[in-house]
Amino acid sequence: MAYRLIHLSDPQLVPAGQLNYDIDPQSRLRHCVDRLLQEVPESSACIITGDLTHWGEKDAYQVLKEELDRLPYPVYCLMGNHDHRQHFLEVFPDHPRQSEGFIQFSVETALVNLICLDTLDDRKRSGILCEQRLAWLQHELNASDQPVCLFMHHPPFETGLASMDRDNLINSEAFWAVLQPYKDRIRHLFFGHLHRSVSGSWQGISFSCPPSLVHQTPFDFHNPKPDYVSPEPPVYNLVDLHADRVVVHAHNFLHDSPAINSRTCQRYQKPVDPDS
Numbered sequence: 001m002a003y004r005l006i007h008l009s010d011p012q013l014v015p016a017g018q019l020n021y022d023i024d025p026q027s028r029l030r031h032c033v034d035r036l037l038q039e040v041p042e043s044s045a046c047i048i049t050g051d052l053t054h055w056g057e058k059d060a061y062q063v064l065k066e067e068l069d070r071l072p073y074p075v076y077c078l079m080g081n082h083d084h085r086q087h088f089l090e091v092f093p094d095h096p097r098q099s100e101g102f103i104q105f106s107v108e109t110a111l112v113n114l115i116c117l118d119t120l121d122d123r124k125r126s127g128i129l130c131e132q133r134l135a136w137l138q139h140e141l142n143a144s145d146q147p148v149c150l151f152m153h154h155p156p157f158e159t160g161l162a163s164m165d166r167d168n169l170i171n172s173e174a175f176w177a178v179l180q181p182y183k184d185r186i187r188h189l190f191f192g193h194l195h196r197s198v199s200g201s202w203q204g205i206s207f208s209c210p211p212s213l214v215h216q217t218p219f220d221f222h223n224p225k226p227d228y229v230s231p232e233p234p235v236y237n238l239v240d241l242h243a244d245r246v247v248v249h250a251h252n253f254l255h256d257s258p259a260i261n262s263r264t265c266q267r268y269q270k271p272v273d274p275d276s
């Protein structure tokens, strides 16, 4: 039986009533939660890979909490470069964390351990895993023989998106040095930060990154400083972790174009439910 989780990233919340790049992030998250409740209520957890807020205000974390409290399963939050640990913990005082104050934690499931990392490097766009955080990772990898999925905000490599490649994890070599002895147990790497749907493999480890819930990075591989953001639609990733595979489904949950009847090629009319 699969362990089903929802992977969201970069909701970039701001205080209630404010806009971010002309988008209402609370409304986006509310729509997303509505669809999750309607479409995949049997999920076991939701993991949000950072940039929970855009400027790190406590009021923005309150908005996040208000929406996430509607989900009937655990929600785990990671830090991104737009986040503020202390403000987050003031609003989510019971959220798991490492004893040194980093928002790092593991979630044990029957099939796989989910190891969640904190790559926030205060006041910088790029990310880092300092010695303390890498030592904790090594301890977690050593603590069990279970397969592992890793979650983090910053990708540990360049993807070719010119405007994002300067802002990755800056010490990916040290990160890989910790991972390498355990690489056969690492089933998948989940991250965010890119504000685009990107997938592939790194060092033989498969990875996936969903778009932001709000604005997206332009599909531009040359301009390192575009003066616009893309209005491409948000996505949630539905992840099924099986004993022999990891399956990631990307769902454009705001899509509302009418369906087409596959027999008549006309606009699809939903059958009327006689009980309604």
Ligand SMILES: [Fe+2]
Pocket (backbone or CB within 6 Å): 010, 012, 050, 051, 080, 082, 193, 194, 195, 212
């Ligand atoms: Fe972001």
Ligand SMILES: [Fe+2]
Pocket (backbone or CB within 6 Å): 051, 080, 081, 082, 153, 192, 193, 194
């Ligand atoms: Fe980010």
